[in-house]
Amino acid sequence: MSDDARVDMTTGAITPKLFALAWPLVLGNLVQTLYNLADMFWVGRVNAEAVAAVSLMFPTSWMFVSVAMGITAASVALVSQYVGADEQRQADHAVGQTVLLTVVMGLALASIGFAIRYPLVSLIGAQGQVFIYSMDYLEPILAAIPFTFLFFAFRAVLRAAGDVRTAMWLVVISAGVNVVLDPFLILGWTLVEGAPLIGTISFPAMGVRGAGVATLISRVLAALIGLGVLLNGGWGVRLRIPDLRPDREVLTELVRIGAPGSADGLARSFAAVFFAALVARFGPIATAAYGIGVRLMSVSWTVSGAVGQATATGVGQNLGADTPDRAEEVARKATAATMLFLFAVGALAFVFPARAIGIFVDEQAVIEEGVVLLRIMSPFWAFTGGLMVVQGGFRGAGQTTQAMALSLASRWLFRIPVAWLLAYALAWGVAGLWWAIVFSGVVTFVIGAAWFNRGNWREGVVDTEPDVAAGDD
Incomplete structure (x- = not known):
């Protein structure tokens, strides 16, 4: 790949370079998401x-x-x-x-x-x-x-x-x-x-x-x-x-x-299966609404995941260049831009929930349950997206353990137990499950942002000084 195709995040205005780095990733993720949306639409x-x-x-x-x-x-x-x-x-x-x-x-x-x-x-x-x-x-x-x-x-x-x-x-x-x-x-x-020679296919x-x-x-x-x-x-x-x-x-x-x-992927997948099982106990209508809601949310995850990958690159490059302040600015601007975008997308879903659900299904009971889901969750999509960008910042700094810990905490500490508590123990019904997703997203984002702001990641993982103690290793 030529040098012209490389995005150098260590110099120049951060925002346009973030965009240049992120849009191909966003496009790729959106195409991949098309699988899920097409299946759900036709099914x-x-x-x-x-x-x-x-x-x-x-x-x-x-x-x-x-x-x-x-x-x-x-x-x-x-x-x-x-x-x-x-x-x-x-x-x-x-x-x-x-x-x-x-x-x-x-x-x-x-x-x-x-x-x-x-x-x-x-x-x-x-x-x-x-x-x-x-x-x-x-x-x-x-x-x-x-x-x-x-x-x-x-x-x-x-x-x-x-x-x-x-x-x-x-x-x-x-x-x-x-x-x-x-x-x-x-x-x-x-x-x-009725075509000539080949007839009907x-x-x-x-x-x-x-x-x-x-x-x-x-x-x-x-x-x-x-x-x-x-x-x-x-x-x-x-x-x-x-x-x-x-x-x-x-x-x-x-x-x-x-x-x-x-291991991280399996833990997240097990959590998704476990949560789907909690939803299934409320019957096919709630399950169908949940499935459509997840597909709609996947569009926002697609964007925030791609920006998180771009953030990882920007943070990593700047820590390697020994400019941690600029690395922090990359993470902050990426998080803010992503959350603003997802607040806007969430607002559209909140205002037009029936129309969004109706794209995939025409059964009124499913649409009504989907409206409840979107009205509860869509105002808070930005927090889940922001968390994904913060995790990208940690990964770019080489702090993959922190990123994984946030992922596991979001699902197994703040989502699954809270979902059972609200939906079953406190008898909120299926709406309790939707509120559990909101709770886990908001709380984990706050923890992740606070953790990132502590600045422990600023040292990076690349030693730019001569390793005088290499012989003692």
């Missing part, structure tokens, strides 16, 4: 039970997929280091070991998922038709796990090599295929009717299973394209067949580096 044309099933199974499937997050983080660390050190052969070898580990883990988790799918869905609380729909959706999603892992891994190693555009195109292709296939496979649309109405099959097909296609790109080797790194032979040292390093990220 909403089936019935409320179908929406409830997808709402329950989405966090359940991510409980498995979250393991890939640690692998991709580790692959980025190794591949980018080797590329930066101009050790291309070692970078390619790390790519091969990443693919090997990805395939093994993907196949193992898919097998485990199939083995426990019935008790797992029952444990979450799906019953009756929702249980049947949940199984219809989950089975193809489990089959897609190895390809999803490869999809994530290919994007990660391409980004590590500096090729963001090809990684982006993998997302666009996968999301585009998923969006196009959804109505044909879910509702049984006709592609061609129509698809069976698969319902909820069609949403899962569409995702499976899109992920298989993206994985195959990514495999072709890496085998070609013209995009910065190459997958060489001999590098697929197990290398214990490299595999151990991938596992060691990736374990914390996978």
Whole structure:
């Protein structure tokens, strides 16, 4: 990648550089979010039970997929280091070991998922038709796990090599295929009717299973394209067949580096599944409203997550340049801008909640419950977004333990117990669950901001002075 494409956050006006750094990340995250919105939109044309099933199974499937997050983080660390050190052969070898580990883990988790799918869905609380729909959706999603892992891994190693555009195109292709296939496979649309020679081409109405099959097909296609790109080797790194032979040292390093990220991802996914189970106890209407609300909130998370990544880069660069005051200014401006944007988005959702929910479903009971959810939660979206940016600041400073602690506290300390207390012990009903999400977001943001303001992160992790005690290490 040329120097012109690099954003240097250590000089110049901070705000325009933050924007230049963040908008490609925002665009990528928005395209990825299109998966979820498309599934929910077309599944909403089936019935409320179908929406409830997808709402329950989405966090359940991510409980498995979250393991890939640690692998991709580790692959980025190794591949980018080797590329930066101009050790291309070692970078390619790390790519091969990443693919090997990805395939093994993907196949193992898919097998485990199939083995426990019935008790797992029952444990979450799906019953009756929702249980049947949940199984219809989950089975193809489990089959897609190895390809999803490869999809994530290919994007990660391409980004590590500096090729963001090809990684982006993998997302666009996968999301585009998923969006196009959804109505044909879910509702049984006709592609061609009465054409000469070929006649009529129509698809069976698969319902909820069609949403899962569409995702499976899109992920298989993206994985195959990514495999072709890496085998070609013209995009910065190459997958060489001999590098697929197990290398214990490299595999151990991938596992060691990736374990914390996978553990954090699993903990967050377990929390999402547990919370979905609490919602499921209030029936399919509440579950459907929750699923739609989560999708709407995911748009705001997409923006704040991308700005958090940009903040990590800005903070890291400035600490490396020994300008901690500027690093703090990057974090403050990014947090303020994100929260202002999300306050505006939340205001729109608060004013037009029925219209927002009605995009995905036309059942009045679901819309009414969704209105209650958005009226409670949308004014506070900015706090969750602000927290994500603060966590990005910690990560940029190398303080990943603090970022993980905030993530775990938000879900397992301030959300799950408070949700049970409000909804069940104090009998607030399903509204208590929505207030628990609000409470966890606000409290954790206040703690995170106060923690960040203490300034312990300002020392950074790069020693710019000669290491006189290196021999004593």
